[in-house]
Amino acid sequence: MILIVDDTPENLISLKKVLEKHNFEIDTASSGEEALKKVLKNSYVLIILDVQMPGMDGFEVAEAISGYSKAKETAIIFLSAVNTEFKFIAKGYSSGGLDYITKPVDMNLLLLKVKTFYRIYEQNRKLNEMQESLLEEIEFRKEAERKKDEFISIASHELKTPLTSVKGYVQLLERSVNKGDIETVKKHLGKAQVQLEKLNGLIADLLDISKIESGKLKFNKQHFAIDCLIDNVIEVMHQSNPEFKVHKKGSAGCEIFGDEMRIEQVLVNFLTNAIKYSPGTSEIHLTVNVNEGALYVAVKDSGIGISPEQLPHVFDKFYRVEETSQRFQGLGIGLYISAEIIRRHGGKVGVNSTYGEGSEFYFIIPVDSTTEV
Template identity: 55%
Template sequence: MILIVDDRPENILPLKKILELHRFSVDTAGSGEEALKKVLKNAYSVIILDVQMPGMDGFEVANAIAGFSKARDTSIIFLSAVNTEKRFITKGYTAGGVDYLTKPVDPDILVLKVKTLRKLYEQQQELRTIQDSLRKEVDVRKRAQEELAARVQELQTVLATLPQMAFTITPDGQLEYVNEHWFRYAASPTTFPDIHADDDICPGWESCRDAVTEFTREVRLKNVSTGDYRYHLLRILPIRQQDVLTRWIGTFTDIHPQKQAAELLEQQVEIRTNELLLKNAELERTNHELQQFTWVVSHDLKEPLRKIQLLNDTIKEKYLKDNDEAVSYLDRSIRSSARMSALINDLLAYSQLSAPEPFQPTDLNDLLDDLLLDFDDVISRRSALVTVAPLPVLEVIPTRIRQVFQNLISNALKFSQPDQPPVISIFGERIDRKAIDADPADEGPFCRIVVQDNGIGFDEKFLDRIFVIFQRLHSRTSYEGTGIGLAIAKKNIDKHNGLISARSRPNEGTRFILVLPVSQPHRLSDSSSL
């Protein structure tokens, strides 16, 4: 904005019109006092000031304006129609004016001067803005530098208190700071410790430095005083500020005791592993010999037992028909021989469970249809009802699963209520996990199979006993059996990586529950797990 100061309106008006024609914003003042008030309130790029005015003349106004910080970049042009002498012109420049024009003023000259002075004012304002911005930037950088220096000092203080060797590296890879522990393994603060030749870190460190990622490596450092190499864990981390790498921080942590302990442990593990391999080989050999011994002993025991049974039957038929007391004693001997024969067969079957056999997909419906043919006589004699719901195809050892169902069905027929025919139901469903009470799932990885009867049942407090070999809940006089059948069933289910349990109450029947995987993790059973 341009300010015209003159006490005569007829002088102000033509100047104002001329400047406004050239698109200048113009303000006016009729006296020096009014001009000073306006300068205090507004910013002017150029002031056109008449020299001779009543009250304060132009020189006095110019001297007053010079004391205003707000008008320090404002240019003053003096106009005078009377005071044209050199001493007045000099006084005008001394008072702070940049030009002194005499009236009448050439309008074109005046406009050119105003344009030049306004442009100079605008440049000065831009320059001051830039200077303020630079000053602020310098202040910000100075504060940032001071803060950074404080952080570096804090970091170095922390590193100095660490029990490890600590150091910092500049972004270009030069050592910047080391703590006192550094000198145990390095000769100077500008050189790295002597690293064992087998632990070269250069390729790995260069790769991590280029990628600006963490670097970790076990190395052996040479102690300056003793010359011994000790294991250390080297770790170097990049430090960034606003995604710009500022430095690397690294540590060497002494792990020599842990390394020695680990090596000793590895040696002990290797020794123990070799011992276990020898023991395992010996155990396998002993197991094989035991299986052979069991087979031979059972065969040798069964042969004389068959002769005893045959001779007892012959004596009974030929010589003791009329002696009821002798027949009674002989029948007891025959029954004992039969129990012993059954016991030998069950023991032989139990001992052979450790032999590995292949798993294969098996349709349990076909397996049960074939198995139930063996029970036709008993089922018919006892008027039993056996129902089998559709069962899935599972990966099993057919002979072992057949043993399981054979024992469970046999028990259901054997331990039936004396006053009602046996009712046996076999059904199954897919489940979501290996658990007796798992939730049903159409595509679950396991299958739950239930063998349910209406027999005499048992108290569930004896649940843990029924799967233990030779454990019986009833006397031999009440129910026949060797006490091995359910133990065989459990061992077979374990071989299939499954579960077996039961739910029962006295005189309310029993539900035997099997959980088997649909697919086995290994196609060959692992005898070592037994």
């Protein structure tokens, strides 16, 4: 937008008409004081400023405008019929003006200058946008590098922990075998098996994320009984976590077209997380229903919950909630993989949570998904 400042109404009207005819948006002010008030409220690409005005003259207005951080990049063209000597023109430039035109105004010359300033403004705007975009991209590279280093550190630690445990149980097994203590051997074998399953799960997650990144995560879709799958998963969860009771509410009552193994992976991830992040509790609630051709499954716990500012990031790759990263093991990729599985089924994942009271993770997928995989 262009601001024209002149105390002569005829000049304002004629300049305004000419510039509007060439599709420029125009605002006007009839005094320096009015111009300053408008500059405080609005943003202008260009100010066409009469020098000789009662009260504040054009030079004083320009000097005041240059002190506003919001307007110091605004171009100023001075117009003057009286002060045409070199010393006044020089003063105009030193006051912050970028050009000085004497009256009577050559409208063709003024239009040429206005178009030039607009073109320069657009070029500068684009350059600034490119610079900001580049800076954002650099910061995103830095953040990605930091996350990668953090993930490598976490992965190394998480993989080392079960390996160290297995090594310890093998040494205990060796001693127990030599003593012929079969009961102790069975106990150590069971504990070693648990650690090996943890290790296998970590490696499987790493392989899955590698396949997602390379576009090679494969799906084997077919019709299967989702209610049967959910019941089986709940039974397995109870066997491995007998202190927890999973309360199931509702049923699908139909078959689902999808990858049964991958949907099971999502269910196991949701339930495992619900148990992991609910210390001191003993109940999990699972809701399932079908509405308008879509399957809805939700897992709700009464655990530690998630703060509002962290909720948008829980399905991000490598994201781990800060206050839980030291208390709970994990690579921070299970939910990311789950979200990708559901997306590839044409569905969506989500979470509702109240910090300190618990979380509810859910997914929705079409009963008959035709999404390409």
